[in-house]
Amino acid sequence: MGAAQQAANGSSRADAGPATSAGSAASGADSPARSQSGRSESARSQSGRSQAGRPQSGESPGVLRSNTVGSDDSVQLLDEHGMLHHDGVFSPYIDKLSPDDLRGFYRDMAFVRRFDTEATALQRQGELALWVPVVGQEAAQIGSGRAMNKADYAFPTYREHGVALTRGLDLADLLKLFRGVSNGGWDPRGTNFHLYTLVLAAQTLHAVGYAMGISRDLAADPATEPAAVVAYFGDGASSEGDVHESMVFASSYDAPVVFFCQNNHWAISVPFEVQSRIPLVNRASGYDIPGIRVDGNDVLAVYAVTQWALEHARNGFGPVLIEASTYRVGAHTTADDPTKYRLNAEEELWKTKDPLQRLETYLRAEKLADDGFFEQLKSDADELAAHVRRATLALDGADIRQKFASVYAQAHPLVAEELAWFENYEASFADAHTQTSETQGGAA
Amino acid sequence: MKTMTMAKAINEGLRATLANDPKSFLMGEDIGALGGVYRVTEGLKKEFGAHRVMDTPLAESGIVGTALGMALRGYRPICEIQFDGFVFPAFNQITTQLAKIHTRSDGQLSAPVVIRIPYGGGIGSIEHHSESPEALFAHTAGLRIITPSNANDAYWMIQQAVQCQDPVIYFEPKRRYWLKGEVDTENSPGDPFKAHVVREGSEATLVVYGPLVPVALAAATAAAEDGHSVEVIDLRSISPIDFDAVEASVNKTGRLVVAHEAPTFGGIGGEIASRISERCFYSLEAPAIRVGGFHMPYPVASVEEHYLPDIDRMLEALDRAFAF
Ligand SMILES: Cc1ncc(C[n+]2csc(CCOP(=O)(O)OP(=O)(O)O)c2C)c(N)n1
Numbered sequence: 156m157g158a159a160q161q162a163a164n165g166s167s168r169a170d171a172g173p174a175t176s177a178g179s180a181a182s183g184a185d186s187p188a189r190s191q192s193g194r195s196e197s198a199r200s201q202s203g204r205s206q207a208g209r210p211q212s213g214e215s216p217g218v219l220r221s222n223t224v225g226s227d228d229s230v231q232l233l234d235e236h237g238m239l240h241h242d243g244v245f246s247p248y249i250d251k252l253s254p255d256d257l258r259g260f261y262r263d264m265a266f267v268r269r270f271d272t273e274a275t276a277l278q279r280q281g282e283l284a285l286w287v288p289v290v291g292q293e294a295a296q297i298g299s300g301r302a303m304n305k306a307d308y309a310f311p312t313y314r315e316h317g318v319a320l321t322r323g324l325d326l327a328d329l330l331k332l333f334r335g336v337s338n339g340g341w342d343p344r345g346t347n348f349h350l351y352t353l354v355l356a357a358q359t360l361h362a363v364g365y366a367m368g369i370s371r372d373l374a375a376d377p378a379t380e381p382a383a384v385v386a387y388f389g390d391g392a393s394s395e396g397d398v399h400e401s402m403v404f405a406s407s408y409d410a411p412v413v414f415f416c417q418n419n420h421w422a423i424s425v426p427f428e429v430q431s432r433i434p435l436v437n438r439a440s441g442y443d444i445p446g447i448r449v450d451g452n453d454v455l456a457v458y459a460v461t462q463w464a465l466e467h468a469r470n471g472f473g474p475v476l477i478e479a480s481t482y483r484v485g486a487h488t489t490a491d492d493p494t495k496y497r498l499n500a501e502e503e504l505w506k507t508k509d510p511l512q513r514l515e516t517y518l519r520a521e522k523l524a525d526d527g528f529f530e531q532l533k534s535d536a537d538e539l540a541a542h543v544r545r546a547t548l549a550l551d552g553a554d555i556r557q558k559f560a561s562v563y564a565q566a567h568p569l570v571a572e573e574l575a576w577f578e579n580y581e582a583s584f585a586d587a588h589t590q591t592s593e594t595q596g597g598a599a
Numbered sequence: 600m601k602t603m604t605m606a607k608a609i610n611e612g613l614r615a616t617l618a619n620d621p622k623s624f625l626m627g628e629d630i631g632a633l634g635g636v637y638r639v640t641e642g643l644k645k646e647f648g649a650h651r652v653m654d655t656p657l658a659e660s661g662i663v664g665t666a667l668g669m670a671l672r673g674y675r676p677i678c679e680i681q682f683d684g685f686v687f688p689a690f691n692q693i694t695t696q697l698a699k700i701h702t703r704s705d706g707q708l709s710a711p712v713v714i715r716i717p718y719g720g721g722i723g724s725i726e727h728h729s730e731s732p733e734a735l736f737a738h739t740a741g742l743r744i745i746t747p748s749n750a751n752d753a754y755w756m757i758q759q760a761v762q763c764q765d766p767v768i769y770f771e772p773k774r775r776y777w778l779k780g781e782v783d784t785e786n787s788p789g790d791p792f793k794a795h796v797v798r799e800g801s802e803a804t805l806v807v808y809g810p811l812v813p814v815a816l817a818a819a820t821a822a823a824e825d826g827h828s829v830e831v832i833d834l835r836s837i838s839p840i841d842f843d844a845v846e847a848s849v850n851k852t853g854r855l856v857v858a859h860e861a862p863t864f865g866g867i868g869g870e871i872a873s874r875i876s877e878r879c880f881y882s883l884e885a886p887a888i889r890v891g892g893f894h895m896p897y898p899v900a901s902v903e904e905h906y907l908p909d910i911d912r913m914l915e916a917l918d919r920a921f922a923f
Contacts, residue, residue, distance in 0.1 A: 342707060350708075361665075366668070367669055368669045369672065403658060
């Protein structure tokens, strides 16, 4: 089962058909779909809301089905060989891209990969406590990140380095967390990229709450810029209760949120089959939200489906679940040893689906980029890596006084008392030091 | 001055908050049409609409987690957890997320979320409906915890909690919901994080909060009949704790008894006893003594009277302190 059957509440979209232009898919074709599937208040209060609206098995679910291609029935536009395929719904999003945009996609992916290599090296050299590599998932991240508008907001887990790049972060800031100088490291509000979260799935609820806040802002002031939220999580995290609760809330309140699951097939050492016996996207229908499965190594397809989903959300039609099927090529973290739990053959197979390689093939074949471009890119990426290295090495230890200062937003007597004690304690060493040097001075 | 029950006072405090702050709203299970299982939010949905008084899906982690997201967008959510024993599905969101967002963002983000929790026993209820989990939260830096013991505090402290820039857990002593008291809607009792001396005395200090305040006052009256002068402190805030107020009292009286419904082991009483022992070592005539629940899950209602600190147990502890 793939994208086709997953457009769960899109029964009426069949009427709109593949001919519906992608741009209006969310606004035009969706609106009747929502009410037919029982989203209206009156239908809701009557029983049988979802049964009424859900397509029977085998029934054509409409818009999202269209000319979906790809071996596992997920949306794919650019295949492993760099060949572009047409899709009635999603291709129009790609058609709008300029050659510069396409080269930009490649540049971002190459930058993240180079950044990743550098961070891994920094960890090996003892400059970072830990690193969480992203190699293999560049397309899922750059494609979804680039689909966002400036006003959209991303809630990442801890591996969304590519998304961070698309949000304009200085990648060196990501390393503050891993170097142990901050638990954050960047300005979430300036970048609309929330802090990394290490408690799996917790952020999916924050994303939904933030999205509910956007809806409220819009209701209070129609001049509010429409925006949507992207909640990132992994296949392992999908088993956490918070993901379920976040989908219940999002569906109940039509929150403008796109759940973006990067199914990289492994949760540390546990294979996807242990988390779910069905494609995760199938769960979407249980919440009465559209679900789209996409080839997560195809940056163009990811970009297109995320754009579709964001428009759907921004236009007031509620949440969407995207399952991007991808693969974490390296270790889970620098503390992990994948040879203990997975087969070389599997890794080799996924390398043939490399997201950068296929876009490079395409760009060269279409004469959109030549050797000069790729060479220049390599040297730009090296420069980025050098910057990241310099910036990281320049980060020295945090000041614990600053930590005292940020426990509470308002003054707290216990924190003040403990800080005062600490200052005194520290000062006692300073005195001891002075005394020692005086004694030594005297002796000399 | 108006006389009202604590439940009504909280209701009025919420009403004033909703009226004054358009960014505030209530969320929780059954708080709309029903007005909450204790009717604390009664009438508010009718007055402010479903948008401001939101019946949420039945999901505690969802309530607190989405509240945090809303706060990041500039809202001031006031969450209701239906009962003390049901806060645990939200424990993760409260302790690992809500409590830490300010410090994790190096002070850039804050989460002014209020979580209302009816707590404590004495109502003859079934399991998970009578617990006092305050110490579990007080141990977590980043949270503030307050608990009113009378209608006036109930009215004001809920409003002050909403205005606070930090996350606040507002524990409501459920067996005192029907306790009537005077509410001065014009003048606030001041800083919600400061303790109040609710009865002056000179020979021992009895520190309590929330549901045990009336019990302590009765114990002090009984002690007076025996010729002992006991000062009673209503802590009001459990994080931070107003140690200065307790210290000042103990320096005067020389004896300290702390009582709460929660188990004594690892509880707030131990924290107070320890700090006051450090601060008041030379003033103390006796070791600090704790009165509290036993090291057992909150017992079945038919025996809860033996579990809950009552006047006699407070008097027994005071006697021990006087015996030194
Ligand atoms: C609540 C929680 N439990 C366990 C962990 C430890 N842990 C960190 S990553 C991970 C696997 C996550 O897998 P997945 O969600 O698929 O994301 P991926 O790391 O593969 O991107 C685990 C178990 C955690 N961080 N949080």
